[in-house]
Amino acid sequence: MTEWTVHGTRRIYDSEWMSVDLDDVEVPRGERFEHHVLRLPYPSTGVVVVEGENVLLMWRHRFTTGVWGWEIPAGRLEAGETAEVAAVRETEEETGYRVRVEPLITMNPLNGISSHVTHVFVGSGAVKTGEHDPAEAARVEWVPLNEIPALIRKGQIPCGITLAALTTYLTLRTT
Incomplete structure (x- = not known):
């Protein structure tokens, strides 16, 4: 089993409700790209x-x-x-x-x-x-x-x- 590797994160939007990040990720087969991630501060x-x-x-x-x-x-x-x-x-x-x-x-x-x-x-x-x-x-x-x-x-x-x-x-x- 292989996991994706996160090489870094760049925040592109932030508010009290949510943030949007571009994560620099690499998939197991080796392809590397930026992936949008929505993060909410509270469950x-x-x-x-x-x-x-x-x-x-x-x-x-x-x-x-x-x-x-x-x-x-x-x-x-x-x-x-x-x-x-x-x-x-x-x-x-x-x-x-x-x-x-x-x-x-x-x-x-x-x-x-x-x-x-x-x-x-x-x-x-x-x-x-x-x-x-x-x-x-x-x-x-x-x-x-x-x-x-x-x-x-x-x-x-x-x-x-x-x-x-x-x-x-x-x-x-x-x-």
């Missing part, structure tokens, strides 16, 4: 909130893709925050529900071009504490888990993190 979280046979989802529009779809609550960790604390905070801010969380998976959603990490949790014991954030979602609904495959087939769950989280949950809960 993110996502939560599959389950109550009985239902999952809490947000119907929202993403201007970046011009698409509406169902998503789980998710967001980035703040400085000094643990993934668990961020998961609980983001869920409550976005949906108006406070939950308890337990780890489901940790993933690198764009590992070919980004070092970003997302920690996904299962949320339970949902307690309504307020209204959802209208900037985050047009609506928040409890959706039957058995409808998730049909929503995926219809393209109504376009978010990669949501797809990975829900399919992982559905796979692992039955095995």
Whole structure:
């Protein structure tokens, strides 16, 4: 097994949200080139909130893709925050529900071009504490888990993190 060799990194863009680097890399067969890498300063979280046979989802529009779809609550960790604390905070801010969380998976959603990490949790014991954030979602609904495959087939769950989280949950809960 041979790994790519990184000979250096040149930052071409930097902000509080992300940086874009050109990494000077060499692949195992010897070719050397510059590869774009997106780096985010903080990991993110996502939560599959389950109550009985239902999952809490947000119907929202993403201007970046011009698409509406169902998503789980998710967001980035703040400085000094643990993934668990961020998961609980983001869920409550976005949906108006406070939950308890337990780890489901940790993933690198764009590992070919980004070092970003997302920690996904299962949320339970949902307690309504307020209204959802209208900037985050047009609506928040409890959706039957058995409808998730049909929503995926219809393209109504376009978010990669949501797809990975829900399919992982559905796979692992039955095995």
